[in-house]
Amino acid sequence: MSTFLLGLVRLLTGAQARWYGCPPKAEQRIYFANHQSHADLVLIWAALPQELRSITRPIAARDYWTASNFKRWITTEVFNAVYVEREKKGDEDPLQPLIDALESGDSLILFPEGTRGHAEDPQAFKSGIYNLARRFPHVVLVPAWIHNVQRVMPKGEVIPVPVLCSVTFGEPVALGADEARADFLQRARSAVMALREV
Amino acid sequence: MGSFLRSLSPEQQVSLMFVLLFGLLLIASGAGVLLSLRERQHADDHTGDRAQRLHDYQALLRNSWLMTLVFWVGWAAGESVAIVLFGLVSFFILREFISLSPTRRGDHRSLVLAFFIVLPLQYALVWNQHFNLFTVFIPVYVFLAIPVVSALGNDPQRFLERNAKLQWGIMVCVYGMSHVPALLLLNFPRFAGKTAFLVLFLVLVVQTCMLVQHLVARRLRDPVAPAISASFHWRSWLAGLAAGGLLGVALAGLTPFKPLQALAMALVACVAGSFGHLVMKAIKRDRGVTHWGSAGRSVTGASGLLDRVDALCFAAPVFFHSVRWTFNL
Numbered sequence: 001m002s003t004f005l006l007g008l009v010r011l012l013t014g015a016q017a018r019w020y021g022c023p024p025k026a027e028q029r030i031y032f033a034n035h036q037s038h039a040d041l042v043l044i045w046a047a048l049p050q051e052l053r054s055i056t057r058p059i060a061a062r063d064y065w066t067a068s069n070f071k072r073w074i075t076t077e078v079f080n081a082v083y084v085e086r087e088k089k090g091d092e093d094p095l096q097p098l099i100d101a102l103e104s105g106d107s108l109i110l111f112p113e114g115t116r117g118h119a120e121d122p123q124a125f126k127s128g129i130y131n132l133a134r135r136f137p138h139v140v141l142v143p144a145w146i147h148n149v150q151r152v153m154p155k156g157e158v159i160p161v162p163v164l165c166s167v168t169f170g171e172p173v174a175l176g177a178d179e180a181r182a183d184f185l186q187r188a189r190s191a192v193m194a195l196r197e198v
Numbered sequence: 199m200g201s202f203l204r205s206l207s208p209e210q211q212v213s214l215m216f217v218l219l220f221g222l223l224l225i226a227s228g229a230g231v232l233l234s235l236r237e238r239q240h241a242d243d244h245t246g247d248r249a250q251r252l253h254d255y256q257a258l259l260r261n262s263w264l265m266t267l268v269f270w271v272g273w274a275a276g277e278s279v280a281i282v283l284f285g286l287v288s289f290f291i292l293r294e295f296i297s298l299s300p301t302r303r304g305d306h307r308s309l310v311l312a313f314f315i316v317l318p319l320q321y322a323l324v325w326n327q328h329f330n331l332f333t334v335f336i337p338v339y340v341f342l343a344i345p346v347v348s349a350l351g352n353d354p355q356r357f358l359e360r361n362a363k364l365q366w367g368i369m370v371c372v373y374g375m376s377h378v379p380a381l382l383l384l385n386f387p388r389f390a391g392k393t394a395f396l397v398l399f400l401v402l403v404v405q406t407c408m409l410v411q412h413l414v415a416r417r418l419r420d421p422v423a424p425a426i427s428a429s430f431h432w433r434s435w436l437a438g439l440a441a442g443g444l445l446g447v448a449l450a451g452l453t454p455f456k457p458l459q460a461l462a463m464a465l466v467a468c469v470a471g472s473f474g475h476l477v478m479k480a481i482k483r484d485r486g487v488t489h490w491g492s493a494g495r496s497v498t499g500a501s502g503l504l505d506r507v508d509a510l511c512f513a514a515p516v517f518f519h520s521v522r523w524t525f526n527l
Binding site: 159 | 310313
């Protein structure tokens with residue numbers, strides 16, 4: 001199934017990975033990218049090389065990706081995704097599943113906007129990535145820009161259209177020892193946006 | 199020699215042609231390897247110009263290997279496989295074209311229609327040899343269907359421009375390309391089993407014309423339309439036509455044409471192909487790139503397939519119609 005899906009994604013989009021600021025390397029990383037379509041998750045998964053794909057887990061919104069049996073199956077069996085709640089329930093920390101995954105040594109794919117954007121520029125980043133960076137200082141934070149994917153499958157459409165897409169990985173962003181939350185989030189967001197023009 | 203060739207069955211004649219082609223390619227590749235060895239020894243005293251020429255030569259060679267292999271597979275595996283192969287080429291070049299032409303959300307359904315309905319249907323028409331419907335399907339029916347679907351998308355912004363782009367993409371990438379395998383299925387009296395030669399004739403003549411034009415243009419200055427193409431000159435264009443025409447006459451024996459007919463057919467294909475290439479250059483400039491591939495590599499990862507086949511996409515329909523019209527097929 002994963003080979004089939006990979007072939008399909010390559011046929012439709014090319015799923016080209018462009019490593020600009022860092023090489024593909026098997027260290028523990030958090031890839032964070034702009035989010036415009038549900039297909040983002042599939043594309044970034046397909047763009048990673050085979051060796052990294054097996055140790056990298058995307059973050060999937062629980063309400064969307066567990067809505068049907070097929071979605072649930074594909075996110076658990078193929079993508080090995082980590083589910084997060086978008087709505088905060090009770091006093092449970094919504095970041096807990098991510099923390100568990102990082103503690104067990106996995107890399108993560110994160111969309112810090114939290115939801116899909118419609119504008120050209122990504123929305124302001126949520127603070128989850130800051131909290132994770134504070135807690136796991138050894139994990140490398142790699143920004144990524146996903147190009148064109150909103151044209152493959154805009155919100156509300158079912159059939160994907162073949163358009164060439166690429167994922168550009170940039171230079172890792174490190175959290176300063178006493179950097180404020182807002183500054184860091186702003187810096188991370190501009191690191192992602194800077195990759196648009198590379 | 200001539201009587202020996204005539205004594206062979208059509209099948210054997212086509213095989214012989216492929217043996218010759220692959221032999222030529224092997225010799226050319228061998229020469230390329232030797233040249234690259236020499237280049238390394240005199241690396242310091244030569245300018246980048248030589249390296250550039252060698253690079254161009256190798257790119258051209260790779261291209262020719264690929265095309266010959268595709269044609270060989272298409273011929274060896276039968277017409278249906280050839281049609282599927284050309285259908286895939288159409289798919290990839292349309293994907294390249296669309297990736298560099300901005301579309302909006304309202305175009306999504308039209309794109310689905312173009313890729314998953316129009317493209318397969320056009321090739322299915324080729325396969326079933328419905329040539330009358332095949333030649334009007336895209337210019338007449340799809341011409342209306344695409345804007346209707348777009349209009350239902352409820353987005354008036356740049357409506358004409360978006361639809362024109364899509365219609366153009368389909369005309370060039372699907373309609374044009376699909377005429378190449380259609381040549382394989384033409385029913386010539388006394389020419390059964392040898393229609394592969396028609397495709398070969400078209401491809402060789404057009405590619406030779408483009409190549410000669412390119413080589414001659416390198417020595418010329420003051421292009422006709424510098425804002426569109428730095429390499430289009432009337433003199434190089436005429437040189438390309440002459441080369442294509444001469445090759446056409448030389449290849450007349452392979453085709454159902456008499457020498458003069460072959461000359462006319464070759465010239466028609468070359469004029470269409472070279473002008474088509476110029477038009478595609480203008481479109482690329484409009485998009486702000488010089489090659490579909492080079493921009494593709496930096497933006498989307500496209501391979502630049504469209505750069506290589508655009509002349510063929512324009513030459514094939516014109517050639518196909520001239521052949522059908524001349525021979526009343």
